Amino acid sequence: MAEVLVYVDHVDGAVRKPTLELLTLARRVGEPVAVALGAGAENTAAALAEHGAVKVLTHDASEYADYLVVPKVDALQAAVEAVSPAAVLVPSSAEGKEIAARLALRIGSGIITDAVDLEAGDEGPVATQSVFAASFTTKSRVSKGTPVITVKPNSAAVEAAPAAGSVEALSVTFSAQATGTKVTGRTPRESTGRPELTEAAIVVSGGRGVNGAENFSIIEALADSLGAAVGASRAAVDAGWYPHTNQVGQTGKSVSPQLYIANGISGAIQHRAGMQTSKTIVAVNKDPEAPIFDLVDYGVVGDLFEVVPQLTEAIKVRKG
């Protein structure tokens, strides 16, 4: 069976969920071979094997931390040359897309970004994308070279599928461009303890209806009762009620969680563009004519200041 390379996103050996989702999709197309780079790369092996990696190619060098993406592109190219895979899968983060695009250019291959599903096809993997503010679904395949495909977080379920996961050292020679952009400093973001917005299985968002920064504590309380990330509409962000990093939509982040709860959000096309592919959508809005209700699986017509705290309490009671 053909091998499929999966680029591993990890923090000091802790594999992030979107990579485990990629392993689920990779198994549909071939045998997953993971590529883990940087500090702690070898520590990723157990989790990757548990989720189907037959092999884990590892390489550590200070270049991965000290310079921006090019060393990683060099390594992934070395892996492509070593394995001759049927496809290369990369998580659709900003960094992942840059790595994938540079790799595709280097190896003369076509690329598909932001896939939301992947299946085997007679002439290579077929990727599903959700386009034009999620109003169309397209299916496409790369027709030139080794398909390079980036996949959005939450596009597939994480499934255990134990495999050998044998660790092999990857031989990497860095290119002249590898040290072109040096990292000069790092400031850790203050942790909220909540999951990363684009990776969260549940997102609870607030819009203009929340009516003030201080009221976002209601949204946060609901999010915390569900272990969810907090999102916001641009109206809420522009008003200074919530950080820009939490904006969902065309000019914010794209999320595709299992559950999206929109509170006091009208459902403008630009907001929908960032959340329309969520599996289950719930909205709380006091206006029964709000366009968000065209989109929802469950809608509550009501005042969020009454509905949301009750919902939070009910969830807490259910959870015991």
Ligand SMILES: Cc1cc2nc3c(=O)[nH]c(=O)nc-3n(C[C@H](O)[C@H](O)[C@H](O)COP(=O)(O)OP(=O)(O)OC[C@H]3O[C@@H](n4cnc5c(N)ncnc54)[C@H](O)[C@@H]3O)c2cc1C
């Ligand atoms: C180029 C461009 C890019 C944009 N990018 C984005 C983007 O990335 N993300 C984004 O979100 N927007 C984006 N916008 C803005 C977008 O067009 C909308 O203006 C914005 O999404 C509206 O935010 P909202 O739904 O919170 O506010 P509103 O449209 O004002 O809706 C507020 C809703 O809250 C409801 N409400 C009020 N009070 C309560 C209450 N007490 N209880 C329950 N419901 C209540 C109201 O009925 C209303 O439906 C963009 C616009 C442009 C032009």
